[in-house]
Amino acid sequence: MVEAQTWTTRRMSNPRLDSPATADHQVLDIPSTPTGDVRNSIYSVGSHLSPNLLTALIIASWFMSNIGVLLLNKYLLSFYGYRYPIFLTMLHMISCASYSYVAINFLEIVPRQHILSRKQFFKIFALSAIFCFSVVCGNTSLRYIPVSFNQAIGATTPFFTAIFAFLITCKKESPGVYCALLPVVSGIVLASNSEPLFNLFGFLVCIGSTAGRALKSVVQGILLTSEAEKLHSMNLLLYMAPMAAMILLPFTLYIEGNVASITLEKARTDPFIVYLLVGNATVAYLVNLTNFLVTKHTSALTLQVLGNAKAAVAAFVSVMIFRNPVTVMGMGGFGVTIMGVVLYSEAKKRSKFTTH
Incomplete structure (x- = not known):
């Protein structure tokens, strides 16, 4: 679908670690709040705009890119019939690597950092x-x-983050934090039992995606801890994206066959697929870029609140576009989960305040 004084990676005390704000599929969901001077950057184009208007435009772009990549992925994989999710993900990674290289080396959106x-x-x-x-x-x-x-399902990320944080780092939360996780889980159970289009395999792989997102957050907080190893989110994306593409290449060749030739052949008869894939891959990068911009111009807490709103808006828009059936109980379960996430975030903030 990713600090000039110190470029910080996601820490386990950061509220976005447990936020569904980045519970999509292309974002590197790590904080990036530069405080230094970013010369000749793309932000200069908005210098003539009022700060409030610029922030509103950035937030609107964030909403459109996050929801857009979800809807485009759904359309390609379910309705258009392009059933190659691994190859599609590899295209996203190639796009992120290419755009990140241009943004950092030519637009100077952030200073370039190197693997040491x-x-x-x-x-x-x-x-x-x-x-x-x-x-x-x-x-x-x-x-x-x-x-x-x-x-x-993606909104349950805090639940898995808390589990992995305990299993890997033995970090315990306050009783209030664990109690707030109860509606997070109960809401998704309620939504699952009443989902008209429930599919067990789809449910399980989505749970795997959510758990993987939480695991990456916890592991990242452990691995990149020293000052020399900390990378700004956009630099981390620059290095992770091509690595991810290389990892995915053998899997897409083994599982999805000669998908590149199939795609080229399909493009000869239906050129629209080229626009779909290029647009989809571009929006996948914009998810990471706007994630960074929102945090720069607002705060990690604002991004967390926007993430809760985005999940609800994306669900509503998808129902309007794809006309998938929903039930009152399913919507209620979704609402309970979102409410649980809000309570969890508040409990985390209170717990952090009391420990300091």
Whole structure:
């Protein structure tokens, strides 16, 4: 579908670690709040706009890109008949790598950072592998379940983050935080039982995507901890995206066959697919870029709130476009999950305040 004084990666104390704001399938969901001087950057084009208008435009772009990549993925994989989620994910990674190179080296959106050691390289490679698993599972799930149900499952990211944080780092949360997870889980159980288009395989791979996203967040907080290894989100995307593409290449060749030739052959008879794939891959990069811009111009907390709203808006828009059936109980379960996420975020903030 990713600081000038210190470029920080996602930490486990950051509220976005547990936020569904990035519970989509192309974003590197890591904080990026530059405080230094970014020379000759693309932000200069908005210098003549009022700060409020510029922020509103950035937030609108964030909404459109996040919802757009979901709808485009769903259309391609379910309605258009392009049933190659691994190859599609690889195209997204190639797009992210290409656009990131231009944005950093030519537009100077952020200062370029370099991989400093072989150890750091393998750490980033490990994160790329987890990221691949999460993205491929997320895209695959869209072949079998509606976007609305996909978003409801994705909202349970805090639950899996808390589990992995405890299993890997033995980090315990306050009782209030764990209690807030109850409606997160109960809501998705309610939504699953009443989902008219429930598909077990689609449900399981979407759970895998959500768990993978949470695992990457926790592992990233462990691996990239030293000051020398910390990478800004856009630089991390620059390195992770090509690694992810290389990881995905053998899998798409083995599982999906000669998909490149199939795509070229299809393009000869239906050129529209070229526009769909290029547009889809471009929007996948814009998800990461607008994620960075929203955090720069607002805050991580704002992004968290927007993520909750985005899940509901994406579900509503997908129902309007694809006309998938919904039930009152299913919508109620989705609402309970979102409410649980809000309560969880508040409990995390209170817990963090009391520990300090």
